[in-house]
Amino acid sequence: MKFEKYDVIIVGSGVSGLYAALNLNLNLKILMLSKKELTLCNSALAQGGVAAVMDKKDDNYDLHIKDTLIAGGYKNDMDNLRILVEQGPTDVKNLLKYGVEFDRRDDGSIDLTLEGGHSRHRIAHHKDSTGYEIVTSLIDSVKKLSNVTVLENSHLVAAEKDGEDFYTAVYHDNDYSYYTSKAVIFATGGIGRVYDFTTNSAIATGDGIQFAYNLGAEIKNLSYIQFHPTAFADRENRECFLVSEAVRGEGAYLLNCNKERFMHKYEPERKELAPRDVVSKCMMEEQKATGKDEFFLDISYKDAEFVKNRFPMIYSRVLEKGYDMTKEPIPIYPCQHYLMGGISVNGQGETTVKGLYAAGECAHTGVHGINRLASNSLLEALVFSRLIAEKINETTAPYEGEDTAEHDFRDPKGEKLPTGLRTEVRHIMQKSYFVVPDIDAAKEYFPRVKEIKEQLETGGYELTPEYIEALSIATCAFIVLNEII
Numbered sequence: 001m002k003f004e005k006y007d008v009i010i011v012g013s014g015v016s017g018l019y020a021a022l023n024l025n026l027n028l029k030i031l032m033l034s035k036k037e038l039t040l041c042n043s044a045l046a047q048g049g050v051a052a053v054m055d056k057k058d059d060n061y062d063l064h065i066k067d068t069l070i071a072g073g074y075k076n077d078m079d080n081l082r083i084l085v086e087q088g089p090t091d092v093k094n095l096l097k098y099g100v101e102f103d104r105r106d107d108g109s110i111d112l113t114l115e116g117g118h119s120r121h122r123i124a125h126h127k128d129s130t131g132y133e134i135v136t137s138l139i140d141s142v143k144k145l146s147n148v149t150v151l152e153n154s155h156l157v158a159a160e161k162d163g164e165d166f167y168t169a170v171y172h173d174n175d176y177s178y179y180t181s182k183a184v185i186f187a188t189g190g191i192g193r194v195y196d197f198t199t200n201s202a203i204a205t206g207d208g209i210q211f212a213y214n215l216g217a218e219i220k221n222l223s224y225i226q227f228h229p230t231a232f233a234d235r236e237n238r239e240c241f242l243v244s245e246a247v248r249g250e251g252a253y254l255l256n257c258n259k260e261r262f263m264h265k266y267e268p269e270r271k272e273l274a275p276r277d278v279v280s281k282c283m284m285e286e287q288k289a290t291g292k293d294e295f296f297l298d299i300s301y302k303d304a305e306f307v308k309n310r311f312p313m314i315y316s317r318v319l320e321k322g323y324d325m326t327k328e329p330i331p332i333y334p335c336q337h338y339l340m341g342g343i344s345v346n347g348q349g350e351t352t353v354k355g356l357y358a359a360g361e362c363a364h365t366g367v368h369g370i371n372r373l374a375s376n377s378l379l380e381a382l383v384f385s386r387l388i389a390e391k392i393n394e395t396t397a398p399y400e401g402e403d404t405a406e407h408d409f410r411d412p413k414g415e416k417l418p419t420g421l422r423t424e425v426r427h428i429m430q431k432s433y434f435v436v437p438d439i440d441a442a443k444e445y446f447p448r449v450k451e452i453k454e455q456l457e458t459g460g461y462e463l464t465p466e467y468i469e470a471l472s473i474a475t476c477a478f479i480v481l482n483e484i485i
């Protein structure tokens with residue numbers, strides 16, 4: 001089989017994949033894969049913004065580190081956290097070079113907002129659609145690079161390593177293409193679709209984590225999963241629309257089923273501004289106390305024009321659902337949101353497999369500890385993908401000679417995937433681990449998840465995107481449940 005040669009394959013076109021491509025040397029031949037259209041990713045959904053110490057008069061690195069440690073339960077990797085906080089402001093400013101526009105104050109400086117868990121205003125944002133602004137600006141910049149080939153709707157369905165080189169199969173339009181490279185960067189995002197309900201986009205099935213696991217890379221703390229307290233309560237859609245933390249940052253109240261504030265009972269000091277895992281747990285306590293799973297977020301007491309202007313996207317999405325947030329509380333409920341664990345990497349994004357790197361939500365840098373502080377994720381995606389690019393620039397010389405290489409590869413054709421396996425795993429995860437793990441349920445269901453994973457591994461199934469997503473969901477669920485039981 002003939003494999004087309006690239007120096008670097010980047011799997012993912014979210015913030016981490018795009019920013020890595022922009023920081024790699026121009027003499028490297030790069031392939032970027034995106035399994036759906038380029039903007040379908042978690043990065044494009046980011047609302048609140050990106051956190052960084054931009055205003056040194058009012059803020060400093062130690063305060064950002066302290067806030068991150070408090071949110072992370074002091075389980076954070078200190079070295080990587082320092083890298084994140086100290087190098088982050090340069091990367092955020094660097095985004096301006098690629099045309100990213102942040103909201104500005106009257107004096108022209110970047111408008112920094114507050115979010116839960118932050119002791120200072122340090123969140124740079126573009127209205128309430130910061131991620132989309134960053135992703136679309138970076139896509140435009142990457143498309144101008146002549147050394148980067150971007151393949152949309154191109155799903156990585158196999159990754160093997162032989163000697164120093166990686167061999168990959170990519171599914172596109174009912175056909176397969178084959179590529180080889182010296183370095184691979186997984187920038188494949190989170191695992192939200194391992195759950196019935198999540199804020200994550202449809203791509204978040206943990207593919208990179210599954211491939212890395214099967215390539216022998218260390219996976220760390222995959223059970224460090226974040227449940228956001230304020231997803232719009234709409235059980236008809238699997239992808240739950242997020243009502244950003246920034247709404248609480250701007251003063252919104254959390255109300256119980258009786259439309260009464262309750263956070264002071266559990267968090268007398270921080271109240272609604274406690275970190276998101278704490279708020280989600282308080283909601284579960286309040287649910288026990290009231291016996292009802294109804295909750296609301298209320299910012300209707302604030303000036304209506306301010307709310308509409310500050311949260312135009314949230315305002316219109318919620319209005320479509322029949323609620324005017326400038327006039328009434330809106331229904332919310334916790335939902336799977338983010339993965340702190342992932343493919344274990346060092347400070348330069350290197351995994352335990354030589355030549356394999358991981359960045360963004362699929363990677364475990366340890367910066368977040370057990371719970372991510374709001375808006376630190378885009379920052380992590382930027383800082384560590386740039387550091388990966390710098391490492392590859394130092395260590396990887398461009399290919400010389402032939403453009404293709406011969407290599408044996410399994411026949412991608414095979415059995416048809418049975419239906420229902422993905423749904424079964426998702427139900428199991430929803431029952432076994434929602435906000436806090438249910439150890440009894442996890443123990444009960446773990447053998448079934450293991451069985452599904454093994455069936456998928458050994459069943460000789462055709463290498464389709466559906467098969468890879470099923471295998472990835474089952475593998476991630478297996479690792480998570482195995483960690484908690």
Ligand SMILES: Cc1cc2nc3c(=O)[nH]c(=O)nc-3n(C[C@H](O)[C@H](O)[C@H](O)COP(=O)(O)OP(=O)(O)OC[C@H]3O[C@@H](n4cnc5c(N)ncnc54)[C@H](O)[C@@H]3O)c2cc1C
Binds near residue numbers: 013033049187203208
């Ligand atoms: C609703 C929402 C709001 C958020 N708000 C914020 C916020 O305000 N601030 C903040 O810091 N963070 C926020 N986050 C988190 C943050 O957006 C993500 O963690 C981060 O953007 C992830 O970036 P990424 O590059 O790692 O992955 P993603 O942006 O998810 O990109 C993953 C890419 O991998 C590709 N991919 C995956 N598998 C394959 C495969 N097999 N083959 C080919 N391609 C593949 C996908 O197609 C996609 O291009 C939010 C997340 C959500 C869901």
